[in-house]
Amino acid sequence: MNRIYYPLTQAALAALLLSMLAPAALADRFTEADLERWAQEYMAVVDRGEKLFHGGLENENTVSCDQCHPDAANTHPETYPKFQQQLGKVAVLGEMVNWCIENPLESDPLALDDPRMVALQAYIHEQRRLVPLVPGKH
């Protein structure tokens, strides 16, 4: 019997191996259900942020963000980064959030990637959604 051996090119071999390793759903495909789930993930953090914003930081002097910023008004997240007078330098939103936590709230600053900081910023941004970016604006 004739056996025909087809030599595998390197590329073909690689493709073969990859197809054996790759999961069934490829990285560049996400569904409506994924979008909805991720939006809920986001809103859960926005929700956490809303609670932190409204007294949830439990700082000793009891002052809360919403006392000066009801509905996160007047926080202007769309203007960051910008020169922040109170810091004497160009800063990002999280740095100003920390300034407020240290000053009017008389409490300790959060790491910029602290889940609480992320939540606060999510809430602040969500309340300001659809406002165009104007970085640098005072």
Add this chain to the structure above:
Amino acid sequence: MTRLTPRRSVTLSVLIAGLGIPMAIAAPLGLPPVPIPGDNPQTEAKIALGDRLFHDPRFSVDGTISCSTCHEREKAFTDHRRLSEGHSGLLGTRNAPTVINSAYMEQLFWDGREPDLEGQSKQPPVNPVEGGLADVGVLVEKIRSEPSYVEEFNKVFGVDAENITADHFADAIASFERTIIAGDSPFDRYQYGGDESAMSEAAVRGLEVFRGQGRCVSCHLIEETQALFTDNRFHNIGVGFKAIRGREAEIAHEFLKAKHAGADVDKTVLVDKEASELGRFAVVEDINKVGAFKTSTLRNIELTPPYMHDGSLDTLEDVIDFYNNGGREKETDPLTPFLSGGIRPLDLSDQQKQDLVAFLEALTSPEIASQVTSTEIITGSTGDQQP
């Protein structure tokens, strides 16, 4: 934000040395170009004349007091006294601020009662506890009666003796003062010169305190490309109010009554200790400027003790304790009800306070330090009545 150029100013960009030709002053590291008013351009001859006038004690009633009496180069252009002393051993009510970098100020004097260096220079010669001259007419007569001055004024301003005015005097002195500028401190080299080793580790930590928990940077400005260390505004930080505590209303009214009847603010605030404590209020009559004084620059601060408008704090450590206590010398002292909202207890650790002092010491310009022979606080009168 800070406006760096007064209304009339034009910043000259061409650097040409030579007599009679307008010249610019290169901005030191960490500072912007010096604002020069359009109607008082710098020339070498004018600066030299201003230098001479600045150091000339003839413009006082007893021939002993010049600008340099209270603003001496060897004392970083101050006098290292708590309160300055004029002719006949007479004591004023305020501490002499340094002339260094005063060119960047938008108002002069602790209460901002003069808008520029020119205006400021005409007041001390005629103040009863400083130069003591009857009026600027006497000052002008003294210039006219000195032939070498007449010649210099003619060369610089193109005027004959009878046309010399106090404004010429003022222009020359202001021109000289606009050359008394200094940056390029270890902080400037670190922050703007890219030299990470220029400041000690303690000073670097102190900069963080300055910007952060110390809450200094909002009034003593540091920005991305320059650091003036002053916001050119007026704040009541709690210094000196003990002198008028509880009697602010009556003192304010006595003062306003006299002012509206024609009393001179410059004379009143240097002669009357209580009126002096009204600060900026005496100038603008604004109800929320009682006891407010101008933010000083902090450059070269280690060379210019004692501190505050009444010279009441001797050392930088005292100053930091004063701020740390929220605007009082002792934690148990009462606070003035007119205290600026920027002042509050800071809760600094001993380490943070030390680091802050190290940082403040890093604001000294080497060229200034080399001129200063001592920073000891001087007490005791030089007047005839000295025991």
Add this chain to the structure above:
Amino acid sequence: MSQMNRRRFLRTGGAVLAAGSLPFSLVELAFGQSGPEDFTFAFISDSHITHIKGDRFVRNWDRGMIQAVAEANLLSPRPDFIFYGGDIAQLGTPEEIDHGLEILSGLRGDVHHVMGEHDYYLDLGEHWRKRIGPDHYSFDHKGVHFVVLNSILTWDEWTHRKWDTPMQRMKEMARLDNPDGSPFMVGDSQREWLRKDLSNISKSTPIVVMSHSPLQKIYRGWNFWTEDAEQVQELLKPFDKVTVLYGHVHQIQYNQIGNISFHAAMATAWPWPYPKTFVQEASHLPKLTVEMNRADPFFERDGTGWQFINMHTGDVDVHYALPDNENRVVAFNEQQDQPVDTLYQEESNRIPPQDHY
């Protein structure tokens, strides 16, 4: 102030007075006829004294009240009295009300009080009334009829809901942006009291209504709102000159609706944003209002202040004492028949800090 300015000041009631200077030259006017005399009073509001623990209170709000008292004590000649516009406390506790009254006791002059929601919803005003007096009343002064309303009541169903604790109810009302909040109102019985009170007043008598809520409908989401505003305004319509002075909003607002001028007080505690800065909802700030300066939160008193009211021939000029800012004057303009800011009313006179977004 020059002689020329003094004369103009006396005639126009302060419209050209350098804003914020002590009304040193404010001398008594002799108008000669029987009718309203000119007089002044101070108007301080919204201190929100907050108790932390023991003898510790939030320092920031304490300082605001202390400064307002000290500045008001500088006024000379003395104002006829002082009105306190409500929200002396933050959560209405006896400690807070007592501490606030203690600070106010430093004021030289008689104080009349207005009830605020932060004073009321913990114990329905019991401690406040015990220490201060009735929460609605009226009196006459130099020909002007003053009416003080409790305008922060709300629906009975909300007030008397089965709350877990009274403090829970207080905190719900304390939260400005509370989606489960309830609107302010004067209410039926108090409106009836007002109607009766006004029935004996002649139409030419100038009226000043002191209220915590705006007696207008500006932004419901933050209770810059009085549910029965139109009905209250209706009761005030027949009179020649009516001025409503209100607190609650912590910002400069002023308006003219028919015969009624409206003026808001600044808080001594902290500023609130203008409603339009919450872009997700519509709001109705009076178009007349030239907004206050944006505040730098480093200066704790920036965006706070108190008011000095000059009453002349029944019209009201409000002098705002604004720490760390240029003081402002909103004066009644006879020609335009409405309050006008003496410096900034013209669009071309506006300055960048007045741009809120």
